[in-house]
Amino acid sequence: KQEVTQIPAALSVPEGENLVLNCSFTDSAIYNLQWFRQDPGKGLTSLLLIQSSQREQTSGRLNASLDKSSGRSTLYIAASQPGDSATYLCAVGARGGADGLTFGKGTHLIIQP
Amino acid sequence: GAVVSQHPSRVICKSGTSVKIECRSLDFQATTMFWYRQFPKQSLMLMATSNEGSKATYEQGVEKDKFLINHASLTLSTLTVTSAHPEDSSFYICSANLGTQYFGPGTRLLVL
Numbered sequence: 001k002q003e004v005t006q007i008p009a010a011l012s013v014p015e016g017e018n019l020v021l022n023c024s025f026t027d028s029a030i031y032n033l034q035w036f037r038q039d040p041g042k043g044l045t046s047l048l049l050i051q052s053s054q055r056e057q058t059s060g061r062l063n064a065s066l067d068k069s070s071g072r073s074t075l076y077i078a079a080s081q082p083g084d085s086a087t088y089l090c091a092v093g094a095r096g097g098a099d100g101l102t103f104g105k106g107t108h109l110i111i112q113p
Numbered sequence: 114g115a116v117v118s119q120h121p122s123r124v125i126c127k128s129g130t131s132v133k134i135e136c137r138s139l140d141f142q143a144t145t146m147f148w149y150r151q152f153p154k155q156s157l158m159l160m161a162t163s164n165e166g167s168k169a170t171y172e173q174g175v176e177k178d179k180f181l182i183n184h185a186s187l188t189l190s191t192l193t194v195t196s197a198h199p200e201d202s203s204f205y206i207c208s209a210n211l212g213t214q215y216f217g218p219g220t221r222l223l224v225l
Contacts, residue, residue, distance in 0.1 A: 032213065034213070034214075041221070042218075042219070043206060043216060043217065043218040043219040044157075044206070044216045044219075046215075046216070049213055089156065089157070091157075093213075093214070098145065098210070099162070100147040100149070100159035100162055100172075100208075100214075101147075101157075101159070101208075101214060102159070103149075103156045103157045103158070104156060105155070105156040106156055
């Protein structure tokens with residue numbers, strides 16, 4: 001059974017810093033991997049989607065990489081801002097999207113002004 | 114495009130009542146939808162896979178008789194929490210499959 005682990009569980013840094021969030025998964029036979037943002041009491045905002053054949057995806061200040069063989073992904077946030085404060089969730093999908101996603105427990109990020 | 118809605122966004126009910134939550138794909142058809150549950154300070158856990166025109170597939174530990182799922186059309190799946198109890202209070206969120214999954218905004222259920 002797939003298991004997804006995110007490290008660290010929580011992170012607090014001053015604004016302006018570049019930071020890296022880590023995600024690992026136990027079964028490398030994935031279809032894709034997604035990074036989401038969740039604000040308190042809210043739903044999910046999809047940030048980046050990486051297909052299993054891809055190595056990375058970029059959107060603005062965000063860059064996500066995928067090393068499928070080692071079961072790892074990282075989310076890089078450049079020049080962090082207080083508005084980036086949220087919980088970041090990593091999720092992996094299998095079987096062409098026919099299966100539900102397996103989520104990690106998330107990294108709770110606080111960017112100090 | 115690829116918008117998923119959920120209704121209601123928030124519901125408070127008394128213990129023992131049943132609550133129905135709707136999940137709609139607004140601008141696409143989805144033969145498969147998924148239902149997740151998120152307890153406070155926990156991650157999302159897949160509850161069941163909803164398949165249009167057939168029975169839902171439930172994850173281990175999820176009671177199918179308590180969480181009734183109906184996927185009657187290609188744009189609508191419903192989750193009914195039957196005889197709800199306080200321990201069912203949670204954030205329920207659905208997604209629809211269009212190659213990748215698109216999530217609804219979630220429904221917060223509070224059972225008193």
